[in-house]
Amino acid sequence: MTGGILFRNVFIKIYAKVLARRLQGHMTELVHSDQTGFIKSRLATDNVRRLLHVIDGVQGLSTPAAVLSLDAMKAFDRLEWPFLWSVLEFMGFGTPFINMIKVLYKNPTAVVLTGKTSSPPFPVSRGSRQGCPLSPLLFALSLEPLAQAIRNSPTISPISINGTHHHISLYADDVLLYLNNPVQCIPHVLSIFEHYGSLSGFKINWQKSALLPLNQAMCGAPIPASIPVTKNFIYLGIDIYPSIHTLTKNNFCNTLNKVVADLDRWSGLSNSLRGRVAIIKMNILPRNNFVSSMLPLPPPSQYWSKLQSAITKFLWRGRRPRIKLTTMQRERQAGGLSLPNFKFYKWAFTLRPLLTWFRPDARVSWRALEEQKLAPYSFANILHSNISARQCRLRFGPIISYLLFIWRRVEKLAGCSPGWGPYSPIFNNDKLLIGSRPICFPDWERKNICTLGDIFGEGGLLTFQNICIKYCVPRTSFFFYLQLRTALKSNGVPLKGPLRPHSLHKLFHAARGTSGFVSRLYWFLLQHSYRPLALDAVWRRDVPDLKPTFDWDKVWANVSLASRNPDHQQIHYNFVHRVYLTPRKLHLMKVINDPTCTLCSSKVIGSFFHMYWECSPVAEFWKMVASNLSKLFKIRLPCLPATLILNDLTELGLTLDKRRALLAGLTAAKKLVATRWKPPHSLSFRVWVLTYLDIVYLELSIARVHGAKESAIKAWHSLLTALRGFRV
Known part of the structure; x- marks a missing residue:
């Protein structure tokens, strides 16, 4: 069936997938690099990058140049099968493989479903099967004769830049032609497409196609009336203009304006902080990453600051931020909320080429x-x-x-930087000079001695004799070897021992392809941007007996371990980061006049540590919590801020299940302490137990739904039974 939803049984899907996997490995050899759609290691960004180079390169040409964007009419549905079989045969596919493909297209039928009424079955005689894993590859192969005809035509002049010729770019049914002197080329283009369409079924909607003049030489040139001339057009989701500056500005600004408008519209939603971070990751990140990946150019000035301002405003509902954006952008295991760093994603996309x-x-x-x-x-x-x-x-x-x-x-x-490593080049390297000039020695270049890794081993710089044996270089190059060794030494390259790998080069050379590389590079950038959090000094000021070896990584791990409920995790996160407003903070913000604690009679400054630990009612509450948790888990739980607030459970020797159960009790306690500012300002044993029970019921239900181990479910059951035994 074509032009609609196709239903196939699982055996057909497996069969088609097997054929597609066999074919995919040969597509780069069968299909020219002009075509990128559905071909492994080729991306839509390749087409846009090439187009941008062409737009930039033609500005100085004296001959008229233009790009012709073609709109194909239902290209997948119009493919003629006899033409496809002929193409496969011409490309050298064996008869058995072609017959295996033909099985998928043998006597197909379709029906039209209208409400609950279906039409009688009718035969389908052309088109590729939509949803079939093999169809995109077959369609790409069917387009290759068209691309070859355009490239080989002596009457269609390509755009030439720096000695390279550009004829056509294809991404599935998106066809782009690069035309030098288009007035003369267009009639021949029409002829080729007409002939190709008569064989393959491919048809162009010329009214929806567009011709974009790229330079001043196109002004006043007579263009056939059948092809609309435009000032811009959409190609692969990017608005294309004949000016690089205009193109970049409009695409980034349009994305930014839509993002800002959506964030303003969603700001009234009653989402938690983590929920808002999830909205940014699921909705805003893909939209921004699309334009960042497709355009290898810098965004307009203030783009990042405006985007950051809109995101901050959305996250904190227009109020003053309580956590730095850079802190929230850290991984959760490093004390953040995994909020995307949009600039680092842009950098990763820029370096992917x-x-x-x-x-x-x-x-x-x-x-x-x-x-x-x-x-x-x-x-x-x-x-x-x-x-x-x-x-x-x-x-x-x-x-x-x-x-x-x-x-x-x-x-x-x-x-x-400067990065002396195995991949550092020897020749034409401005940082490695002989006589104030970059090194150039063709005799070694011809032997493929190009990088420092070629002349270094585990023991350091190879001797001249070893280089001669390894690469068969002439003995007459010994003087050059001495010059090179002197240059290396003067530039600080260690001659003894192996070269230290350049971390960036290592990352790129270890990559097996483009898939997943941007994510790996993003995490590389993010981790290298980390700076020590100020939390350590702040907590040590209030808790002097905090161990010098205190492990913050375990603190963040226990935040994630505390609950499956993100709101409960956020409670622990807020305590560690001291997010909650206190009288001292409110006084500094000039919201209140008196910074002292209003919930006890001590008349001390209402700092975070006082309000959530030292205040007499809170201190008594924490002692009660520590005592009852000690009884529940048959341990001695110290009543210390490092244990109860920072979740440092390393010395308790608890199993994973017991740690989860204990953290649930601390979640209940922190939930009560965090809401203590509301009347009646009380912290009772009864409310703590009931809150603890609610959390345990929730965790038990989640454990069952997610198919947790039997030991985990039993641990929650045991805790539930024990809590029910408390008299509340």
Whole structure:
């Protein structure tokens, strides 16, 4: 069935998936790099990156240049099967494999369902099966003859930049043509598409297609009336303009405006802080990451500050923030709430193309263009150049210059600059000089001696004799070896012992593909941005006997362990971070005049530590909690802030199940202490037990739903029985 929902049994799905997996491994060899849709290791961002290079490169051309965006009419539904079989046969697929594919297309039928009424079955004779894992690959193969015809046509002039030629970009049914002198090319384009459509069923809706002039030479050029000329068009979700500056500004600003409007509209929702963080992660992050990934260019000035301001306002409902945004952006295991750091995601997306730079066999449409732009530098040694940001912009264009700028920022963040490592280049490296000039020695380059890792071993710099044996270099290069050794020594490269790996290079060279790489790079950036939290000093000021080896990692682990309920976890998080407002804080905010505690007669400053630990009613309450928990778990639970507030349970020797149960009791206690400011300001044993019971019932139910181990369920049952025995 085509054009609707397709229902197939599981055996057909498995069969199609097996064929798709066999075919996927050969797609990069069968399909040109111009086509990226549904092909492993190729991304939609590759097409946009190439298009941006073209837009930037044609501005100085004297000949007219334009891009033609084509709208295909139901492309997947119109594919003629005889044409598909012919394409597969021409590409060298064997008859048995083609017959295995034909099984999926043998005598299919479809019905039209209207309400509860279905039409009689009718045969389907063309189109690819939507939802079938094999269909996208077959469709990509069916488009390859069209792409080849465009590339091979002598009458269609491509746009040429830095010695590279650009004819066509395809992503599924999104087709983009690069036309030099389009007035002459368009009639031949129409002819090729008409001929291809007569064979394959492919049809272009010319009224919805668009021609975008890219330079001033296009002004006044006569264009066929059948093709609309536009000032901008949407391509793969990005609004394309003939100006890089306008394109970047409009796309980022449109995204920002929509995000700010949505956050303002949602600000009245009664979500908890964690709920609002989840909204940011599920809704705002994907939208921002889309434009960040598709555009390898810097956002407009103040973009990040405006986005951060809108997010902060949403998280705290327009009130004054109680936790720093940088703290909330840390991992939960590091004391944060895993709030996304949008700038780091942008940096990760910007650096992802380096995977292509570091892989000589990568088949990506923009690789050759960037290689030519960088000449005489290579992909490897440009990262070690001392070219200024202004010179980068003038020589390499905005895309490469922004990538190099972010690379240097990340190097500085990770503390790995200048980065002498196994992957550091020997030649054309501005940081490795002989006689104030970068090193150039073709005799060694021809032997593939290009990086420090090639001439270093476990013991340090290889001897000249070992290099001669390993690479068969001529003995006449001994003087160059001495020069190189001197240059290495003068630049601080350790000649003895193995080279320390450059952490960034190590991350990139360890990657097996683009899948999941942005996430790994994001966590790398996030972890290198961590600075010691001020909490340690604050708590040590109030609790002088806190051990020097106090483990904050276990504190954060116990916050997550405390409950499956995020609101209960947040209670512990708030206590550790001292989020709650106190008389002292309110006085500093000029909300109240008197900063002293109003819930006891001591007349002391109402600091956090006093209000939640030292205040006499609270101190008595914590003693009661510690005493009863000691009886429940048959342990000696010390009545100390490190144990009861910071959840330091390391010396109690409890099993995991008992730790969960004990933390549930502390959750109940903290919940009461946190709400003590409400009348009648009392902390009773009865209310604590009832709150504890509610939490245990909840945890027991969750354990059952999530299929917890029998030992965990028994532990909650035992605790429930024990709590019911209390007289309240």
